[in-house]
Amino acid sequence: MKSLFKEFYPLTEDEYEALWRDGIIVLDTNVLLRLFRYKEQTANDLLTTLDKLKNQLWIPNQVAWEFHRRRLTKIDEGRKAYKDVIEVLKKSSESIGLSIETFKGLGLHPVVDLERPVSTMREQLSKLISEVEEQYAANPPHAHYGRLLDRITDLYEGKVGEGFSDQELESLYKEGNLRYEDEVPPGFMDKKEKKDRPPRELYGDMLIWKETLRHARQLGKGVILVTEDQKRDWWERTTDGRTIGPLPALRKEFSSEVGHLFHLYRVDQFADWAAKRLNVKIKPESAKEIREEAKTAQGNQESIEKWIMRWDRNTTEDILKRSRIFSLSELTRGGVGEGGSAAPNQGERVDEIRSAAGLSQISAREVELLELKSELERLDELLLKISMEMKILSKQKEAEDEHYLRNLQDQYRIGYVRRRKLKTLIRSIIDSVDEVGKGGSDGDFL
Structure with a gap:
């Protein structure tokens, strides 16, 4: 044969x-x-x-x-x-x-x-x-x-x-x-x-x-x-x-x-x-x-250009939209979960997360905790990228760029305050949710 x-x-x-x-x-x-x-x-x-x-x-x-x-x-x-x-x-x-x-x-x-x-x-x-x-x-x-x-x-x-x-x-x-x-x-x-x-x-x-x-x-x-x-x-x-x-x-x-x-x-x-x-x-x-x-x-190798962050005038707005934070007023207002209140569509989110996670029981507070954790992660990404853009613009001398830089600095400060509030709120929810440790330690959320 x-x-x-x-x-x-x-x-x-x-x-x-x-x-x-x-x-x-x-x-x-x-x-x-x-x-x-x-x-x-x-x-x-x-x-x-x-x-x-x-x-x-x-x-x-x-x-x-x-x-x-x-x-x-x-x-x-x-x-x-x-x-x-x-x-x-x-x-x-x-x-x-x-x-x-x-x-x-x-x-x-x-x-x-x-x-x-x-x-x-x-x-x-x-x-x-x-x-x-x-x-x-x-x-x-x-x-x-x-x-x-x-x-x-x-x-x-x-x-x-x-x-x-x-x-x-x-x-x-x-x-x-x-x-x-x-x-x-x-x-x-x-x-x-x-x-x-x-x-x-x-x-x-x-x-x-x-x-x-x-x-x-x-x-x-x-x-x-x-x-x-x-x-x-x-x-x-x-x-x-x-x-x-x-x-x-x-x-x-x-x-x-x-x-x-x-x-x-x-x-x-x-x-x-x-x-x-x-x-x-x-x-x-x-x-x-x-x-x-x-x-x-072999394969589609990513060139080093893809490792470098390149910015334009639309970058910050795009990040803000992806992060569900649309303006300085939205940052100041606090967004999802501020004051410990659940989002308007909380019931729908509970069902959605239950289905995605394969869970039959999950409390509204646990849903809120998951959403706040997700928002914190997005906010951390946003702050890092705004920081990088501020660094680039700080070298430029054009009046338009200086005005844009000041706006970014304002966003960064407000975003950082928002981050501290989120972490405080998450800690308070962790303390109030029974057996939250089954899914991981506090460090998983912070």
Whole structure:
């Protein structure tokens, strides 16, 4: 049976040995681009390993095209990430200082000295930022990037695929459309994400695959393909998400078209196997970085821009609406639960919370306690974000911004008073509700 369904069986040790000894080694675009994101030592260690396999390396024309188109973008992303992190650190230090100054007027603590440790922390952070900026200035990255490009170019000199003619491409695009509709791997997972892109980008994975098949068929050899792509149009996975290996459909097509073996590696797996077989030593810290990057490479990675809070004139109003606090008068009035009274629709809320929690019995006071806890959490989020916005605006000198800043400061002060009232009210309800401790301690609510 195995002879008829080889694609469903793992390779034997002899087959692995044959592939590593005689197979063509193809690196996907994402692997080459990742070299520009690794630390210098990690990139050098991996390139040294690849140099030992130089005679087996080959690069599809599509990979080379994608690499050259995207290389500078990847470099710029790295530079921007560094600058953004430094800016976040600077803003964090300033925000801490601003928060202390804001709280001073409200009274911090009669015994605990917060100002001294906060001041020390800010000084240490400022010193660290200065040291990092000095190192960056002394080690401009463009020289490193230039050396990387030279080494990669040297590795693939005379080993670039010839690609496809315009006529061949048009035919392949039509075939690609049919393959993607029928979810024939690889590449069909890109049909939504890249549907509005040019066909050479939309069908990029399929073009790499087709060119690799053609080259392997011409040489009569198997292929090892190394990729950071983790999508299911390359890999077979169990229902709980564990990766088994390359899709059987890929192995079957390769065997039918070429008559030889095909295997797929993640870059960290490839580096480990290559180091063992070639007796190449990769530093532990380099191996660790390759493993960690491989784990996080696939998926929709959030760029550092999403970690940075960016504000506009609508930000505060949006937060206020989400927090059910719509104006200074609403803050002053106190909102939900002020004075210990239940909301007008208390009966409906009791039924709703009972249903959501699967409870048959829950008192109106317990419902009020849950709502007050929720309001306190929203208010804490609001105060933090207003504080961040005040810090940003405090640097600006425009009259309009100064007026807006004063309004924010008023909101912050009133909101903080409201927070103290909420905590007092919650404590009083906790004391009055029987067996409230069954669901958690007072700390759960405060």
